[in-house]
Amino acid sequence: MFRLALKGALARRLRLALTATSIIIGVAFVAGTFVLTDTLNATFDSIFSSAEKGVAVVVRGQEAFKVSGFDSGPTDERALVPAAVLQHVRTVPGVRDAVGVASGYAQVVYQGKAVVNSGGAPNLGMAWVGHQPENPLRIVKGREPAAAGEIVIDQQSADKFNIPVGAHVEVIVSGKTVPATVVGFVKFGNSTLGSATITAFVPSQAQQLLIGTQGSWSTVQASAEPGVSQPVLRARVESALASANLADGVVVQTEQDYAADQADQVKSQLKFFNVLLLVFAFISVFVAVFIIFNTFTVLVAQRTRELALLRALGASRRQVLSSVVLEAALVGLGSGIVGIGLGVLVGAGLRSLLGVFGGSFDTVSLQLRPRTVIVSLLVGGLATVLASVVPAFRATRIPPVAAMRDDFTLPTPTLRRRTRLGVGLLVIGAALLVTGVNNGKALLIGLGALAMFRGVVSLSPVLSQPIVGGLGRALPRFWGTPGRLARENALRNPRRTAATASALMIGIALTTTMSVLAASITTSANAQIDKSVGADFIITANHFAPVSETVATKAAQVPGVGAVTSFRAGAMKVGGSTTQVQGVTPNTVADTLRLTVQSGSVDNISKGSVLVSEQVAKDKHLHVGSNIPVEFALTGKQSLTVEGVYAKNPIAGDYLIGLDTYNANFRNRLDQVVGVKAASGANLGQVHADLTKALSNNPSLKIQDQSEFKRSQKQQINQILAFVLALLVLSLLIAWLGIVNTLALSVFERTREIGLLRAVGMATRQVRRMVRLEAVVIALFGALLGVALGIGYGAALVQALHSQGIASTSFPVGQLIGYLFIGMIAGVTAALWPARRAAKLDVLQAIASE
């Protein structure tokens, strides 16, 4: 049977090549995602471990709870380490040397231009602790900073902004700008720290500028005497600190744990991206399954006689079944192997794509882990085998007598059962979806969406008759007999038409869903901005990078400016769960945010007080004067007094505290957003111009009025949409290959018919047109189903996200029509090759062929 399967696979090379291509693309996407993920993880591991190479033990401040990812705010919120710890660690036996590390925000401005990374990576300030093994920085040009006012910067930034050694620059640190001279360039570890910019000062200046106190360090890092292991030294340092009463508020970690911690921070932020890529990779595989199913169905049908002959010669049903399944497994495994190879290239491509956004990640060779190979082969093999099981089973039903008959066709089950199944699934799916949406259950929504999708797939052969028939009605009018034949051909095998269309439907449905979601978010965001923003101008930095508080200070000095509000992000724990809290300028927040007061006052938030949204007040039974127990990562358990309750305001969120309260509990001094309200009667245009001029030294700042802000919000949403759509393009490409495949098979099956048509006078041009129009109708059918399903999904998703502030549903009609158009284009282009093949058929051979 193995040899038979192998021969079977080789004999139908062309068709299998097309099938294999769809699997290869899917597997390549899966493998590429894994390769990229593993490579990036390895890159960060290597950056952090090489950075801390000389270090054995790290003493760092405790954090009351772990905050990570998007909630964490711009800086590390651990407590500082007292300078006394450093003195004491130096005396621990086994410690060769120890240094204090100070890190924080620092941004260089050179010749009036802010040295920033376009990708929104952080601007890191550090202390230059000398040529120690503990120092992650290595001088690559110039010299080390020797006095206050001298700095070294990372070479990447120096190259990018043409900063020479000896350049006089300004450095913006939290709250102020200081002059400095660049005396050298450094590398972090062996390369760069992601794509962060690095500015290093002498230690005392770093302490003063970056952490605001000379009495503390961010961390204390110690190297070991030869022969002393990291765990041993860690234990010694820990007990030494404990006996000196210095252990409070600090933790002692081995370098390995510390590096892993640091790397995990970055990796956890990458995780979302990885999951997203994988989801789209599996969508591609899913689409490929449709194509394979289709191909094997047709192959089995074409081999009816061959298989019947086998049965007549004594092959058992099981042997026939295994020959077909084995053939599929061979194709799947072969495609899997090619897919892995291609996947490595995809991974490399994606990595260099990341490089375009800033930063170099190519310090580690591409990682192809055994897991990647196994998963890819499994995905390729399983997907193909699964897709072939039903056709293979059908093959066993071929009676031996079929070999003797000329016109035997496989009995196909009636469409009635399918219809019943499809309607059932559709109803159940819709019910699940609605229930899920109403109760906010993501799992139900997902299951419902899947069931509905499956329902539409089951129904599509039935739907194809009226829809394809309807679409096709226009064809004879415009394209005469070829149009008429194209319509009939598309209608002729509803299952095949439906399966081909379904593959395209998936991609278009998801595309439509995303577009509806994006349009709804945009509309809702605009409405929110209108409703909740009182500021005339909104100042942000590219990619939501936080800005120094000098921005707010400078803005306040511009003539015509009435009120300026800083918005700082942070996380706190309320009742066991971590939520976001914003620190705002206490006496101006009511000017820049339209807060509808429910009770209490919002005009000037007192220290130790908090404003809460009505939702929080209701849920937690709070009223003005209540005390809320909260916990901050830096300062631990605190109590805040409710001073006011405001109506739902998406920009304000649930908790607002004054900057003084914020500063007492967070180390961060950077603003996420600065809101500016013009004084009454001021000329807005003039104020805008003056603001822009006052802040012109930092080109990464955007000073936008409300309509510009809306536009840029929309742009950002569209950028994300474009990224997601780019990922969906692969699934569309696979669906496109499926159309090519189906058409090629159909043309092959209709060889005699095409020969007849040519003999009675159909011109080659007309043959091509006939095939092309058939493809267009099938593709348009798939696109229509996809858009319809996508509209349903999108509307459901928007409903489900209602509580997240997406209040209105909006359908981007132009885009949706565009997707139908794309479907048509897909049809036309997919038909090019099969149509040419059909037109080039040798008439005589075609008529003579069996």
Added chain:
Amino acid sequence: MALDDVSVELRRGQFTAIMGPSGSGKSTLMHCLAGLDSVTDGKVYIGDIDLTNLDDKALTELRRDRIGFVFQSFNLVPTLTAIENIRLPIDLAGGTPDKEWLDTVIDTIGLRDRLGHRPSELSGGQQQRVACARAMASRPQVIFADEPTGNLDSKSSAEVLSFLRKSVDETSQTVVMVTHDANAASFADRALFLGDGRIVDDLDNPTAARVLDRMKRLDVAPATG
């Protein structure tokens, strides 16, 4: 070589049968005459058009406008109804059919009540009659029929053959038919005998008996397909 040094003139308004056993080159001859196959040497004329000078596009138009075809099987496009199949060459040319003529043709084949049916709903004989009607619908200069009765029972065969005969008698249609059936050949005005790629005999007004006799004398057993 399927055909060697064949020189033959088929007369306008006549029903010619090309006879011969399998492998005698009769199908090849017909394919060359009909512009489906090309000759390596020599000329083929339909009327005064030299087929050997025509490109694929011109040959296609020639087949569409000046030639009618009836094949042994698979004559009709399965997705089109009987009437659509009949009109196919005219529709492909984008022309408007001569309604009166179409009516005459349809009446002659006697399938007026089955025009809306698809080929799968018609019997073998009915399908061949529809194919004949299609061949005639565009008033071609010549109809080529390749074993038109090869798959039919004797009653259906007789129907199809008399229909071809009638078209010659009543409308002076030129018909060329390839067959190995002596009975079918007896419907023709003239029978050409092919053997090993050459014309070996030429009979006028053949009868079944004479044809059989001729074939026997050629020492060629009646072929089976």
